Amino acid sequence: MMALRWMLPVILLLAGCRKEVPRPAPTIQAYVWQDSRKAEVIRAITLSRGTISALHLRAAELRWTGREFSIERVITGKLPLADCGLVMRIGASASGLEWTEAEIREVAELVKELAALKPIEIQCDYDCPQSRLDRYIVLLDALQKAAGPVPVIPTTLPSWLDAPEFAKLVTGRPGYVLQVHSLQLPKTPDEPVLLFDPAATRLAVKRASSLGVPFRVAMATYGCEVWFGPDDKVMDVISEDRGPEGKSPARRSFSLADPIESARLIREWNQNPPPGLNAVIWYRLPIDGDRRNWPWQTFQLVAKGEERPASVVLEDVPQEKVSDLFIVNRGEFPAPLPA
Structure with a gap:
């Protein structure tokens, strides 16, 4: 009986030390x-x-x-x-x-x-x-x-x-x-x-x-x-489809x-x-x-x-007498264009 009394605190201690899953x-x-x-x-x-x-x-x-x-x-x-x-x-x-x-x-x-x-x-x-x-x-x-x-x-x-x-x-x-x-x-x-x-x-x-x-x-x-009309009010929102044919916004936000x-x-x-x-x-x-x-x-x-970090670079593609400049995203994440 004495041995069981000593074991009880040990059992409780072990139970308290059990790691949470x-x-x-x-x-x-x-x-x-x-x-x-x-x-x-x-x-x-x-x-x-x-x-x-x-x-x-x-x-x-x-x-x-x-x-x-x-x-x-x-x-x-x-x-x-x-x-x-x-x-x-x-x-x-x-x-x-x-x-x-x-x-x-x-x-x-x-x-x-x-x-x-x-x-x-x-x-x-x-x-x-x-x-x-x-x-x-x-x-x-x-x-x-x-x-x-x-x-x-x-x-x-x-x-x-x-x-x-x-x-x-x-x-x-x-x-x-x-x-x-x-x-x-x-x-x-x-x-x-x-x-x-x-x-x-x-x-x-x-x-x-x-x-x-x-x-x-x-x-x-x-x-x-988001398309805005000449009055700066929202005229359309496009998230899945192409914009409506025959319409064009005065301004847009993306x-x-x-x-x-x-x-x-x-x-x-x-x-x-x-x-x-x-x-x-x-x-x-x-x-x-x-x-x-x-x-x-x-x-x-x-x-x-x-x-991943952004990787937007300016690339120079030489042409005859001129060069074409391209803003290119070389990264794995989309990046906004520079302002």
């Missing part, structure tokens, strides 16, 4: 917002193997017309690749809906059809006003019922985190996506175009970690071009997600993973010919938390 670094995932049937997209998907753990493909976009939904189906047959997620986008045109049974019916039927394709999950990217998160909960519950065993994952915004309904929105679900990139339109052409605020992102992730619900962070790889700031943030998370942060989902997968996106080599480095 380190949290794994967030995995790398990406959105495929482009048409997954195109050759250049197929090549990019093939190239991503070994770097990206999961891809999430745009499957459908819904717009409320005032009486019914106009639905653009991007994926209608079998999945373009195995073990991928699907994304259903519901635009701001539906922001005023109460999500009654009648209003949900068409969306739920679509989710049921997408779930039949057996994706790893279905993300619901809904432009919901913060004041109506209670109705978003009603929608998500109905969509999860329609999807059966396929998880329905909501996309959320940092501004929602302190809303009274947010905890109820995400609690009891397999997780959620926290989208930390958004276009902040400048009021004048002289103001910068902001896509990503690293300081605000750190605060949002810290707040999300405190909720105890698994989450992923959606970050940006893309750029935006911004690209900062690869250096993004790489530093990823490195922080890799070295000290925030509780609950399972993955970073990058919007969007680099595709050949996509001028408003990082090139693949930049994406690979940033996604691993690696940064």
Whole structure:
């Protein structure tokens, strides 16, 4: 009995010295917002193997017309690749809906059809006003019922985190996506175009970690071009497509997600993973010919938390009696042109 009494403190001491299991670094995932049937997209998907753990493909976009939904189906047959997620986008045109049974019916039927394709999950990217998160909960519950065993994952915004309904929105679900990139339109052409605020992102992730619900962070790889008219008011925003034909701006501003700031943030998370942060989902997968996106080599480095110095040089190409001067980026990261 005396021996057991001496052993008890030793056992307790050893238990207290047990090392805490380190949290794994967030995995790398990406959105495929482009048409997954195109050759250049197929090549990019093939190239991503070994770097990206999961891809999430745009499957459908819904717009409320005032009486019914106009639905653009991007994926209608079998999945373009195995073990991928699907994304259903519901635009701001539906922001005023109460999500009654009648209003949900068409969306739920679509989710049921997408779930039949057996994706790893279905993300619901809904432009919901913060004041109506209670109705978003009603929608998500109905969509999860329609999807059966396929998880329905909501996309959320940092501004929602302190809303009274947010905890109820995400609690009891397999997780959620926290989208930390958004276009902040400048009021004048002289103001910068902001896509990503690293300081605000750190605060949002810290707040999300405190909720105890698994989450992923959606970050940006893309750029935006903002067109201004003669009155210096915004006339168009271009982030994925070419500019509208027959139009030209009086002035324009351009911004690209900062690869250096993004790489530093990823490195922080890799070295000290925030509780609950399972993955970073990058919007969007680099595709050949996509001028408003990082090139693949930049994406690979940033996604691993690696940064590279800028290498913009002035090159002199002699011609007969004259020389041509070229500003050339020899680095692995995009660089802004000198002012």
